[in-house]
Structures are given as C-alpha cells and as structure tokens.
Amino acid sequence: MSLYPMSGNFVGIILEAIKALDPYRDRLRIETDDISTLMVGPPDVLFAAMRDLFVSAAASGEHCVLSAAISRGCPGEPDDAICGVGLSSSRSEPLAERVEAAIAAVRDTTETGQPTAAQFSLYVMGTGTHMDEIYGCIDFLKRSGTFDRSKNFCTKLRGDAGAIFATIHEAFHRFGDPEGHVTLDITVSANSPSKA
Amino acid sequence: MSLYPMSGNFVGIILEAIKALDPYRDRLRIETDDISTLMVGPPDVLFAAMRDLFVSAAASGEHCVLSAAISRGCPGEPDDAICGVGLSSSRSEPLAERVEAAIAAVRDTTETGQPTAAQFSLYVMGTGTHMDEIYGCIDFLKRSGTFDRSKNFCTKLRGDAGAIFATIHEAFHRFGDPEGHVTLDITVSANSPSKA
Numbered sequence: 034m035s036l037y038p039m040s041g042n043f044v045g046i047i048l049e050a051i052k053a054l055d056p057y058r059d060r061l062r063i064e065t066d067d068i069s070t071l072m073v074g075p076p077d078v079l080f081a082a083m084r085d086l087f088v089s090a091a092a093s094g095e096h097c098v099l100s101a102a103i104s105r106g107c108p109g110e111p112d113d114a115i116c117g118v119g120l121s122s123s124r125s126e127p128l129a130e131r132v133e134a135a136i137a138a139v140r141d142t143t144e145t146g147q148p149t150a151a152q153f154s155l156y157v158m159g160t161g162t163h164m165d166e167i168y169g170c171i172d173f174l175k176r177s178g179t180f181d182r183s184k185n186f187c188t189k190l191r192g193d194a195g196a197i198f199a200t201i202h203e204a205f206h207r208f209g210d211p212e213g214h215v216t217l218d219i220t221v222s223a224n225s226p227s228k229a
Numbered sequence: 230m231s232l233y234p235m236s237g238n239f240v241g242i243i244l245e246a247i248k249a250l251d252p253y254r255d256r257l258r259i260e261t262d263d264i265s266t267l268m269v270g271p272p273d274v275l276f277a278a279m280r281d282l283f284v285s286a287a288a289s290g291e292h293c294v295l296s297a298a299i300s301r302g303c304p305g306e307p308d309d310a311i312c313g314v315g316l317s318s319s320r321s322e323p324l325a326e327r328v329e330a331a332i333a334a335v336r337d338t339t340e341t342g343q344p345t346a347a348q349f350s351l352y353v354m355g356t357g358t359h360m361d362e363i364y365g366c367i368d369f370l371k372r373s374g375t376f377d378r379s380k381n382f383c384t385k386l387r388g389d390a391g392a393i394f395a396t397i398h399e400a401f402h403r404f405g406d407p408e409g410h411v412t413l414d415i416t417v418s419a420n421s422p423s424k425a
Binding site: 185 | 267418
C-alpha cells in the first residue's frame with residue numbers, strides 16, 4: 034500500500050495520517066520501505082485500516098491517492114497466522130447468493146463524509162472458471178450503489194469512502210475460490226482537481 | 230497509468246511531463262479521466278512512453294511515482310488492432326531460453342541517468358502452470374542487474390530508469406502463455422526522501 038498526497042507537505046500529511054492506523058496495529062504486521070507499506074492481517078481489519086488512513090489523509094484537503102495491491106492465497110507465500118482463519122465456508126455459496134450478500138454489506142456501511150473515486154481490478158488465478166467469478170463480481174459492483182462505470186481492465190467506483198472500501202472489501206473476500214489465489218489492484222482518490 | 234508528483238505544483242509537473250508522450254501518440258490510443266490514463270498499444274511503445282513520461286516528471290526533482298496496471302490477453306476485452314500482431318512465436322521457446330533473452334535485452338538498454346526504485350507483481354491467469362512462469366520470471370529478475378530484493382507478493386528493483394522499464398517490459402512480454410491473460414501491477418519511484 035502506498036499513499037500519495039500531491040502536496041509539498043506530503044511527508045507531514047503522511048505522518049499525520051498514519052496515526053489512523055494505531056487502533057489496528059495489534060492485529061496487523063506492518064513493514065514500510067521507500068516504495069510501500071506491507072500490511073498483513075485479516076481482510077476486515079486491513080480494509081478498515083486502509084479506509085481510515087485514506088480518510089485521514091484526504092481530510093487535509095489536498096489531492097490524495099491510495100494505491101494498493103491486495104493478495105490472498107498466494108501459493109508461493111502462505112498467508113500468515115495473523116490473517117486468522119481462512120475465509121468461511123459461506124464462500125462456497127452459489128455465486129448469486131454471494132452477490133446479494135455483498136450488496137447488503139455495502140448498503141449497511143457507515144458513512145465517513147469523504148467523497149471518493151476509485152478504480153480496481155480483480156485477478157482470480159489458477160482456475161479455469163476465473164472469468165465466471167469476475168463476471169459475478171461485476172454484477173455485484175453494478176448493483177453496489179458505488180458503481181461509476183466499466184473501464185478497460187478495471188471498474189470505476191464513486192461514493193463515500195466508507196462505501197467505496199466496503200465495496201472493494203466485498204469484491205476481495207466473496208469472489209474467487211475461498212482457498213484460491215486472488216489479488217486486487219486498487220486506486221482510491223480524493224480532492225482531484227480534474228473533472229470526473 | 231497514473232503519475233503522482235508529491236508537490237504543490239503537481240498539475241504543472243504532469244502537464245510538462247506528458248509532452249514526453251508526443252513522439253508516441255500516433256501509435257497509442259490515450260484516454261484520461263480523474264483517476265488514470267488509459268494507453269493502448271504495442272508493448273514496446275507502451276513501455277518506452279511510460280519510461281519517458283516518468284523520467285520527465287522525475288527531472289523536476291520532486292518525489293514522483295508512476296503507478297500502472299498493464300494487461301494483455303484479457304478474455305473479456307480483446308486487445309485492439311493498434312496493439313499490433315500478437316506476441317511472436319518465439320514466446321513458445323523453453324523458459325530457460327526466454328530468461329537468457331530477457332537478461333540480454335535489459336543489459337543492452339540505453340541509460341537515462343535517472344536513479345529509480347520500483348516494485349511490481351506479475352499475474353498469469355487461467356492456466357494451471359502459472360507458478361512455473363512466475364518462478365521463471367523471478368529467475369530472470371534476480372539476474373537482471375536491477376534486482377533489489379523479493380518482497381511479499383512482489384519484486385523490488387533498483388537502477389537506472391531505462392533498465393528498470395526494460396526489466397518490467399521483459400517480464401511482461403516474455404513470460405506467461407503468448408495468448409494468455411497476463412497482467413502487471415507496477416510502482417516506479419524517484420526522489421523519495423525515505424531511506425531505501
């Protein structure tokens with residue numbers, strides 16, 4: 034995960050924003066270098082931490098972007114124990130039921146007050162049915178309330194930061210084989226001077 | 230692709246840097262919105278254009294990051310005619326030969342003079358052998374001259390911007406099924422005030 038404040042005060046904005054991670058630190062393994070920060074932990078904690086970090090940085094009023102690659106089930110790198118139990122057996126529910134559950138989860142999310150745009154790609158690897166899961170996820174996204182439009186190779190969202198991160202969280206944990214290798218490439222933006 | 234200059238003058242730096250795309254515009258389809266810019270075209274043109282854009286922005290002296298998702302062979306979205314002919318049949322060479330060819334290509338790259346750090350993930354989808362191709366690519370990376378270290382879920386590179394973009398280009402077009410769905414998630418950084 035990387036946070037990009039488009040400001041000469043980017044260091045100050047980042048140092049202030051990372052305080053928002055404090056409530057989550059005991060449930061995450063966090064390592065930072067000059068390019069990005071690794072966060073390892075359960076999906077619900079990870080997405081809440083990213084949301085709070087982003088909302089805190091965006092509150093500066095500067096154009097801020099959070100970019101992240103999110104992975105589960107990588108065959109070369111088993112998930113750490115800190116990630117908790119595997120995805121529940123409910124992930125083996127039929128695709129249509131998972132779509133409805135994901136829509137409900139986004140609808141029930143608390144607002145943050147931060148208008149946000151985002152785009153992301155979902156990669157489901159190592160299975161012959163990966164496009165079925167992606168199409169199921171796209172169906173969910175179109176009915177999520179945050180759908181903006183389909184773009185080449187990704188989906189664009191718009192809405193409150195709470196709903197945006199909830200949508201991405203649902204896409205990540207509810208689609209693809211529960212034990213499979215699934216990754217997301219996400220870009221979340223606030224306060225852009227560009228027209229939408 | 231998105232370009233993030235960590236500067237209050239980010240708009241000016243971006244507007245100046247995109248002039249570096251001019252020599253490539255007749256061979257690319259380019260569309261911009263408030264989150265990213267879509268560039269569609271042949272891999273060699275794409276990577277050269279991204280390299281020149283990044284080097285131009287980094288010449289500002291400000292901390293600049295280029296982030297991009299790069300895709301070929303997406304089943305849902307056929308590559309455009311502008312992408313040119315498919316990857317040559319030489320991509321069906323044995324993995325060991327492709328590794329050597331990739332190393333040679335990076336070695337022969339012209340320097341730009343811009344010190345650069347980068348990290349990227351390679352995703353090879355829809356095939357049971359995707360980890361073989363990834364391990365072959367990692368072998369190339371370790372011997373590419375730009376290898377910095379392995380990180381969780383990605384590989385970190387360091388070197389001249391020319392060699393960095395050449396390394397990523399080779400990883401993209403020489404590994405994975407020639408007709409398969411392959412994507413990259415790349416982050417390229419210059420002038421970071423953080424220690425490496």
